[in-house]
Amino acid sequence: MSDPLDRELERWKRETLSDAVAKVPERPERRVTASGRPVDTVYLPRNLSNAAACAAYLEQIGFPGEYPFTRGVQPSMYRSRFWTMRQYAGFGSAEETNRRFRYLLDHGQTGLSVAFDLPTQIGYDSDHALAAGEVGKVGVAIDTLADMEALFDAIPLDRVSTSMTINAPAAVLWAMYLAVGAKQGVAADRLTGTIQNDMLKEYMARGTYIFPPAPSLRITTDIFAYGAEHAPRFNTISVSGYHIREAGSTAAQEVGFTLADGIAYVEAARRAGLDVDRFAPRVAFFFGAMTDLFEEVGKFRAARRLWARIMKERFGAKDPRSCTLRFHTQTCGATLTAQQVDNNVVRVTLQALAAVLGGTQSLHTNSRDEALALPTEASVQLALRTQQVIAHESGAALTADPLAGSYYVEKLTDEIEAEARELIARIDEMGGMVRALERRYPQSEIEKSAFAYQQEIERGRRVIVGVNQYVAKDETQPAILTVDAEAARRQVARLHKVRAERDPKAVTRTLDAIEQIAGSEQNLMPAILDAVRAYASVGEICDRLRGVFGEHEEGST
Amino acid sequence: MKDGGPKRILIGKVGLDGHDRGAKFIVRALRDAGYEVIYTGIRRTPEQIVRTAVDEDVDAIGLSLLSGAHNELFERVVELLKAERARDVVLFAGGTIPDQDIPHLEALGFRRIFTPGTPLSEILSALADELASAPATPDEAAT
Numbered sequence: 068m069s070d071p072l073d074r075e076l077e078r079w080k081r082e083t084l085s086d087a088v089a090k091v092p093e094r095p096e097r098r099v100t101a102s103g104r105p106v107d108t109v110y111l112p113r114n115l116s117n118a119a120a121c122a123a124y125l126e127q128i129g130f131p132g133e134y135p136f137t138r139g140v141q142p143s144m145y146r147s148r149f150w151t152m153r154q155y156a157g158f159g160s161a162e163e164t165n166r167r168f169r170y171l172l173d174h175g176q177t178g179l180s181v182a183f184d185l186p187t188q189i190g191y192d193s194d195h196a197l198a199a200g201e202v203g204k205v206g207v208a209i210d211t212l213a214d215m216e217a218l219f220d221a222i223p224l225d226r227v228s229t230s231m232t233i234n235a236p237a238a239v240l241w242a243m244y245l246a247v248g249a250k251q252g253v254a255a256d257r258l259t260g261t262i263q264n265d266m267l268k269e270y271m272a273r274g275t276y277i278f279p280p281a282p283s284l285r286i287t288t289d290i291f292a293y294g295a296e297h298a299p300r301f302n303t304i305s306v307s308g309y310h311i312r313e314a315g316s317t318a319a320q321e322v323g324f325t326l327a328d329g330i331a332y333v334e335a336a337r338r339a340g341l342d343v344d345r346f347a348p349r350v351a352f353f354f355g356a357m358t359d360l361f362e363e364v365g366k367f368r369a370a371r372r373l374w375a376r377i378m379k380e381r382f383g384a385k386d387p388r389s390c391t392l393r394f395h396t397q398t399c400g401a402t403l404t405a406q407q408v409d410n411n412v413v414r415v416t417l418q419a420l421a422a423v424l425g426g427t428q429s430l431h432t433n434s435r436d437e438a439l440a441l442p443t444e445a446s447v448q449l450a451l452r453t454q455q456v457i458a459h460e461s462g463a464a465l466t467a468d469p470l471a472g473s474y475y476v477e478k479l480t481d482e483i484e485a486e487a488r489e490l491i492a493r494i495d496e497m498g499g500m501v502r503a504l505e506r507r508y509p510q511s512e513i514e515k516s517a518f519a520y521q522q523e524i525e526r527g528r529r530v531i532v533g534v535n536q537y538v539a540k541d542e543t544q545p546a547i548l549t550v551d552a553e554a555a556r557r558q559v560a561r562l563h564k565v566r567a568e569r570d571p572k573a574v575t576r577t578l579d580a581i582e583q584i585a586g587s588e589q590n591l592m593p594a595i596l597d598a599v600r601a602y603a604s605v606g607e608i609c610d611r612l613r614g615v616f617g618e619h620e621e622g623s624t
Numbered sequence: 625m626k627d628g629g630p631k632r633i634l635i636g637k638v639g640l641d642g643h644d645r646g647a648k649f650i651v652r653a654l655r656d657a658g659y660e661v662i663y664t665g666i667r668r669t670p671e672q673i674v675r676t677a678v679d680e681d682v683d684a685i686g687l688s689l690l691s692g693a694h695n696e697l698f699e700r701v702v703e704l705l706k707a708e709r710a711r712d713v714v715l716f717a718g719g720t721i722p723d724q725d726i727p728h729l730e731a732l733g734f735r736r737i738f739t740p741g742t743p744l745s746e747i748l749s750a751l752a753d754e755l756a757s758a759p760a761t762p763d764e765a766a767t
Contacts, residue, residue, distance in 0.1 A: 185640035185691055189667075197669065200696030201640050274642015274666045315645050401645065405740040438740050440692065440722050514648055521649050525744045534741045544723045550692065621665045 071121040072111050079130040079142075084108065087132060087142040098146060098465050106465040108143050112472055127372075128477075131467035133387075135375040137368050137480070138468035139426040140391040145464035149177075150422075151429035152454045153230060155397065157182030157207035158441050159554040160561075161217035164207040168222060170444065174451055178260075178429060179222070180230040182206030183240070188275040190236045190609030193558045202555035205441070206232075210562045210604045215243040216250065225253040229260035230305070230395065230429070235277035237264040238286055239608050242596045245298065261302035261351050261395070264290055267328040268307050270504050270619070272314040272513065277609060280501050282616035286591060287332060288339040291346045293592035302351040304332060305395065308370075311509075312355035313401050315517020318366040319483045321354065323490030324509045326374055330491070331500040333382055343382050347389035355399040356418040356425075363418070364470050365479025367394070367425025373484050377491075396422035397431040405438040407533035408545060416453050423463045424470055430454055440547040565602055573601040578611050585615040631755050632682040633659050636673040637666040638701060641691035646718060650686065653744055654751075670700040674708060683755055684714035694721050695728060702732045714754045718742070 098106045109131055115121045129135060132142030141147065154171055156179075157164045168179055183206040186198035192210050193202045202208045209215055219229075224247065233240045241262050248258045266283035269276040276283070287304065294303035308316075308325035316324065329350065336346055354370065356363050374392035378384040398418035403411045412435050419432050432450040434442030442450070458464055470476045490512075497503045504510070523529040530536045577598035584594045598608055635651050637644055644666050651663045662680050664673060677685050685705075687698060698717060705713060717729065718738040726737050735754045738747050 189640055197640065199700075200693035201691055204692040205641070269642075272642075274644070275640075313645070438720065440720065517645050518649060518652055521744075531741075535743070547722055547724075621667075 070113060071115050071118060072113075072124070075121070075125065075130070076109075076111060079109075079133065083130065083132050084142040088147065091143075091147040093143060093146045094148075100462060100465070106462075108146055109138070109467045110469075110471070127481075128471060134379070134390060135372040136391055137372045138471055140371070140393055140428070142467075144426065144467035145423070145458070146466075149458045149464060150427050150454075151178040151228065152176050152451060152458075153178040153180045153395070153429045153431055154447060154451055155180040155182050155230075155232065155431045156447070157184070158205075158548070159203040159207065159550050160558055161207055161209065161214045162220075163551075163554070165218055165220050165222070167444075167447075168218075171447070171451065172222070172227070174448060175455060176451060178228045178230065180431060181218070181232065183231070183233055184208045185275065187240070187605055188233060188235065190239075190277050190605055190613075192604050192606030193555065193562055195606055202558055203550055208555075208558045209240065209243070210558070210606070211565045211602045212243050212246055212599050213561065213565045213602065214558075215240075215247050219244075219247050219251075223253075224248045224251055225257050230262075231260070232263050234263050234266055234269050234273075234275055235283065236605055236609055237262045238290055238591060238595050239599065239605050241290065241301075242592065242599045245596065246600055255298040256300065258298055259300045261305050262290070263307060263353070264304045265307045265328065265332075265353075267331055267500055267504065268310050268325070270621075271311060271324065271328075271509050272316075273307075273310040276619045278612065278616040279619045280504065282585075282612075283619075284331075284335045284501075285339075286612075288336050288341070289590045289592055291332075291336050291349070292339065292341055292590055294349060295341065295346050299349070301349065302393075303346070303349050305351045305353045306332065307353040309353050309355040309397055309399075311513060312357070313399060314513050315401075315520055316513045317516050318357070318362050319486035320490065320509075320512060320516060322366060322370045322373065322483055323487035324494075324513075325352065325354070326370065326377060326487060327491045327494045327500050327503070327509075329374065330377065330381070333378075334499070337382075343378075343384050344386040344389050347378060347382075347384055348386060348391075351428075352392055352394040354394055354396055354427075356396050356422045357399050358402055358414050358417050358421075360417055360421045360424070361470075361473075361476055362479055362483075363421035364425045365476050366483050367396075367422070367427070368468070368471075368476070368480040369483035369487065370394070371426070372480070373487055393428045395429045395431070396425075396427040398422070398433045400433055400437060403433060403435070403438040404531065404534050405544075406542060407539055408435045408439070410533050411435040411438070412449060412453065415450060416457070419453055419457055420461065420463060423457055423461075424468075426468060436545060436547055439544060441550070443546065443548045562604065566604075569602040574598070574603045574607070577601045578603055578607060581608060582611045582615060585612055630658055630660050631684065632662070632680060633684045633686060633751075634662045634664065634673070634677050634680060634682045635686045635688065636664045636668055636676070636701075637689070638668055638670055638673050638687050638697050639689050639691055639693045640667055641689065641693075642666045643690040643719075644688070646690075647688040650688075650718065650747070653748070657748055670697055670704055673701055674704040674710070677705070677713060678708050678710060682713060684716065684751065687715075687717040688719050689717070690720045692720065694719065695725060698729055698734065699732055714751075716751065716754070718747075 131139040434446035
């Protein structure tokens with residue numbers, strides 16, 4: 068007698084798997100366990116008692132690559148393609164960061180991820196008073212297109228995808244990327260990558276805001292509209308739970324608040340007249356991975372299922388790609404300890420494994436020394452090797468969603484989905500995420516969770532190895548990376564040189580146009596592209612926008 | 625009034641980084657320990673920090689910074705405090721600050737630098753000691 072799911076499995080192979088594998092064939096290496104046992108693409112529950120049990124399975128869990136995507140967004144998951152190994156990097160000048168990028172690509176990294184310094188992220192040029200001490204510190208300093216050209220020198224943008232952690236000035240930095248692509252002869256519709264472009268979590272957890280929420284959302288939807296038309300392969304937003312988790316939220320809060328942000332973006336885009344199925348396939352997500360492997364796997368699965376249901380039930384999405392939650396993962400930096408730094412390699416391995424078992428599309432693994440400073444080259448290489456060992460040696464990439472059917476993981480998945488759903492309902496009652504942020508609802512919920520977590524550590528109820536137990540005496544810190552202090556002065560000199568050599572009339576004309584369009588309802592992207600091509604700086608463009616939109620201010624307590 | 629009442633502490637996020645999980649934890653823990661605490665919020669300039677410290681007549685300032693800009697920005701805070709003749713304020717700091725930078729910051733006048741993983745109990749007892757041994761204010765010294 069055949070198993071009730073056998074017929075479904077045949078249907079899935081015929082309707083879903085075969086097309087996907089025709090597009091991206093499975094990798095050629097043998098898919099066998101360490102002892103030579105063949106491994107299937109997917110494993111299913113056996114001997115379900117009746118048709119009702121079978122239907123319940125399909126409703127909640129189903130098949131990889133099919134709604135509700137609990138088991139992953141790709142039918143064959145990592146059997147066809149590993150996740151993109153994408154280390155977040157940037158420091159000092161564009162030239163130094165370009166060297167780090169090429170080092171990573173030479174060592175087998177498969178995508179780029181740009182870290183910008185804080186002045187760039189907040190729209191100040193490197194010679195601004197508020198940039199003092201910060202230029203090139205947590206990322207690369209980018210003032211004008213000249214810096215962006217140096218950043219991607221000899222890196223073919225048609226062959227590498229680039230993720231950029233940029234939010235308030237996302238339109239400006241993305242315009243620069245499009246302009247560099249054009250100079251390399253790569254049209255916008257062939258460029259791939261992601262811009263973070265997620266302002267709501269900046270007010271909630273990350274802090275690099277410039278403008279108030281309403282104009283910020285307008286810029287976001289301008290980017291969506293421009294991308295849908297001109298750069299359809301570029302992810303125009305990465306809705307980010309990572310920073311919410313890093314600020315101290317629980318797993319369910321990370322999912323609930325992130326998807327509530329996602330809902331706010333979809334609603335804003337619809338208000339701006341965009342059709343859901345036109346932009347939703349370009350919405351990506353970004354989560355953290357903590358060391359609690361099972362809870363994290365449940366979290367990723369819950370997020371995927373809940374987003375699929377929201378897109379279908381709430382927004383009536385018809386394109387299955389609109390319902391797929393594709394996500395990048397970074398291992399959680401707040402779990403790194405300054406004590407016994409090599410222990411961090413073990414933490415990062417567990418966190419990375421959680422991301423892979425949870426079905427991530429790309430992954431950054433933190434380096435062991437990041438509680439001390441930016442990572443050294445050797446530490447970054449070890450972090451990348453950690454991903455490569457998981458990919459090639461652990462067996463986690465051999466079959467889709469290997470932990471499905473674990474009583475524990477399925478229960479965690481259900482619970483996290485239910486709790487996240489409640490948080491979203493609460494935010495809906497408040498009138499949406501922008502209103503909830505004004506009432507400081509998510510902020511105070513995150514603060515409560517962060518305080519409780521830290522108290523558990525302080526009281527010894529939660530053990531952090533090397534910090535509150537198994538403490539070593541007389542530790543010496545390893546050698547760390549220091550950013551060349553001269554880099555900031557060189558960056559300012561370069562900015563002044565660009566300002567002296569560019570056509571001042573073109574700069575004034577394009578900046579005036581930005582100001583005028585900012586006050587209208589037209590899309591800002593074409594005007595911003597004109598300005599960056601004229602070598603107007605990030606600070607100059609943002610200053611014009613500040614003049615029209617004003618600035619967001621958080622009060623003291 | 626400085627005398628008699630609880631000591632007043634300003635917790636300041638100086639510079640552009642938005643990492644305030646640690647700062648917020650310290651704010652709440654210090655309040656629970658009986659201090660009056662003023663938290664500046666994120667992205668404050670050295671000028672704003674010192675202005676608030678003077679206006680609020682604080683006994684101590686704790687600066688939090690995770691972007692690596694501590695050498696430049698902490699030095700600026702110290703300069704401005706000197707200009708305000710507020711040298712008696714107890715200065716401490718926390719964040720991602722490498723060991724190699726600590727002697728420089730101590731030379732500037734920072735009494736304690738609390739790096740990641742420092743137990744709260746150690747921070748509270750160190751602060752209590754520093755506040756107890758703080759020199760008299762210039763006004764009192766003059767009389």
